[in-house]
Structures are given as C-alpha cells and as structure tokens.
Amino acid sequence: MFSRPHRRFNPLTGEWVLVSPHRTERPWRGQEELGPSETLPAYDPECYLCPGNARAGGQRNPGYRDVFVFDNDFSALLGDTPTAEFGREDLLLARSERGTCRVVCFSPRHDLTLPELDLASLSKVIEAFTDQYLELGQLPWINHVQIFENRGAIMGASNPHPHGQIWANETVPEQPAKELGACLRYSEEKGSCLLCDYLAVEQAEKARLVCENEHFVALVPFWAVWPFEVLLLSRRHLNAFPDLNVVERNGLADILKRLTTRFDNLFLASFPYSMGFHQRPTDGRDYPALHFHAHFYPPLLRSASVRKFMVGYEMLAEPQRDLTPESAAERLRDLSEVHYKLNGEYPA
Numbered sequence: 001m002f003s004r005p006h007r008r009f010n011p012l013t014g015e016w017v018l019v020s021p022h023r024t025e026r027p028w029r030g031q032e033e034l035g036p037s038e039t040l041p042a043y044d045p046e047c048y049l050c051p052g053n054a055r056a057g058g059q060r061n062p063g064y065r066d067v068f069v070f071d072n073d074f075s076a077l078l079g080d081t082p083t084a085e086f087g088r089e090d091l092l093l094a095r096s097e098r099g100t101c102r103v104v105c106f107s108p109r110h111d112l113t114l115p116e117l118d119l120a121s122l123s124k125v126i127e128a129f130t131d132q133y134l135e136l137g138q139l140p141w142i143n144h145v146q147i148f149e150n151r152g153a154i155m156g157a158s159n160p161h162p163h164g165q166i167w168a169n170e171t172v173p174e175q176p177a178k179e180l181g182a183c184l185r186y187s188e189e190k191g192s193c194l195l196c197d198y199l200a201v202e203q204a205e206k207a208r209l210v211c212e213n214e215h216f217v218a219l220v221p222f223w224a225v226w227p228f229e230v231l232l233l234s235r236r237h238l239n240a241f242p243d244l245n246v247v248e249r250n251g252l253a254d255i256l257k258r259l260t261t262r263f264d265n266l267f268l269a270s271f272p273y274s275m276g277f278h279q280r281p282t283d284g285r286d287y288p289a290l291h292f293h294a295h296f297y298p299p300l301l302r303s304a305s306v307r308k309f310m311v312g313y314e315m316l317a318e319p320q321r322d323l324t325p326e327s328a329a330e331r332l333r334d335l336s337e338v339h340y341k342l343n344g345e346y347p348a
C-alpha cells in the first residue's frame, strides 16, 4: 500500500498528509551540491550576540564564557500589556496577550553550530533551558514556555552565531495546545500515553528510527510533513526539562549532537531547521498525559540548495510529500556521526 498514493494521519495534531511515493521511485542519484563555503571567525566584532559586543538596543553583552540569556530587544510579547478583549458577534475576536521573549546564546564562539559544540557545552545549554523554563514558568501570568531554535538563513535566522529563543506567554499557543488536547483524549480513552505507545510501535517496526541512546530516540514520524522531519522522544515518560535527571540531560546533549551531525552530513552543509521542545504548560496544573519531546522541521529536500516549499495544494488543501518517511529515516540512519568538517569533507 505504501508504494501508492496514500494519506497518513498525525494523531498529535489530527491532521492528514498526502504521500506520493511513486514520484520518487526513480533511484536516488546521490547528487550533493555543496552549501555556502563561508568560513566564520570565532569572534565577529559586528555580531550582536558575540561576547562584549553592543546590541541593537544599546545594551552590551557581558564577556560570557558558556551560555548567555538576555531579554529580546525586539520582543514579540510584552509583560506590561493590559488585559483587554474585543469581540463582535464572534467574527471579529481579539484578546490581549502578555508574555516575554528571550534569546539564548549557546556558546561564546561565533563559528560553532549545535553539532560542533562539545557535550559539556550542550549540557550547559540544556541546563539553561531548564532554568529558563522554571524561572519564566513560575511567573503567575506565564502559562506556556516555548523553547526553540531557528537555524540557518533559509529559516529566517538573522545571525549564524549559535542561539535559540524562548517565547513565554499567557496562553498555550496553537500547536502545543492541539498536541496536548490529543494526548489528553488519548490517555482518557486508552489509559496510557500516546507518545509512549507510539515509541513502542516505532521500536518494534524499526523502519523510521534514526538514532538512539539509553534515554532518547530520534525518528522520522510516520506522519512527517517535512522531508527529513524528526521527532525526538524521551524513553522515560517525562513532562518537562526539570524532570530530566543528570544522566538524561547528558543523554539529551548526546542525541542532539548526533542527530544534528547526521543532518549536516546529509548534504555536507550546515543543515537548516526550526526545532523546539514541547513540555507541560506552566499554569500550575499537572499534565501527566504530556510526553516531553522535540520536533525538528528542516526544509531541505534534495541538496543544500533545493528546499521543499509548502505551496499550491499544500496551502490550499493539505501537506504533501514524495519521499516516504521510511526512506528519509533510512538515509539519515546510513550517515556517519562524525561531522563532515572533521572528516576532511569541508566544502572547498
């Protein structure tokens, strides 16, 4: 059945994706266009994220040595927004939204990306995410903390300096709310966790697994929309960053490094993506049905310069893909976990 056009269901969002595998039945020609060969300096005096430099708002970064977090100078959400509601016969509905945005510099090094950071540095990034989740989450008017990374100019990242962002706000936003609702309904109906059950299915089938360690599993979900989309799941049923013990934090650092190394090795280029963590809301209630996970949504399709566009049928009807999630997983699985830059394959 999976060699003919079919639709696959995403139980987390309740949405379907059209898969057209017959369009990629021709063998993969292995064409690899090399990405931009720009070599970055370890420190860039013009960079607003490098240690000691001035930012747009006039503030100056400290001479930080590992992770540095600051309030976004162009925050999309503001903490002092007064509560207001506008509604006219349900058709023109608006609500004020309070929140705060922060930027997390992963490293003082301007030239390193996530897969190039060492495990100790990555563990510090995870510690910072944990501290931020706790600090922002305990504010009474913050009910959701979204931690994410936009990597690469193609994803709209404004700066190659390794960094992520945190947007924390009053309302649980659309995507996590949809997923949370699905997880709650599933656990009410079945008495178990949707993602624990899903992980068990994937471990039995194996076809969509990419890489794993003692604490985490990276796989291309059955319902993936983006060509090399990955779902990263904790093996233990965790709700949020603070639930990870020290070995799980190190396990997360390990899997993040290995997965993003595979991504870079796919097209021998720095692999762009939007990734982020889904955790329990911070409204003070318990969410036992929620399973800590991360989504990676990378846009590249065939090479460092050929991306998938979500246009046409996908904007007007529903998402579509040619490459099956099983083929994508196989390709990611077959790659080395030694970063291409360390492997003498640095683009000329």
Ligand code: H2U
Residues within 6 Å of the ligand: 048, 054, 055, 056, 057, 071, 072, 073, 074, 075, 103, 150, 156, 157, 158, 159, 165
């Ligand atoms: P992106 O590269 O994903 O755009 O993230 C960088 C963020 O850094 C962006 O949200 C913020 C932008 O608002 N920023 C500052 O807070 N201060 C600056 O001096 C420049 C950019």
Ligand code: ZN
Residues within 6 Å of the ligand: 043, 044, 047, 048, 049, 050, 051, 109, 110, 161
């Ligand atoms: Zn920099």
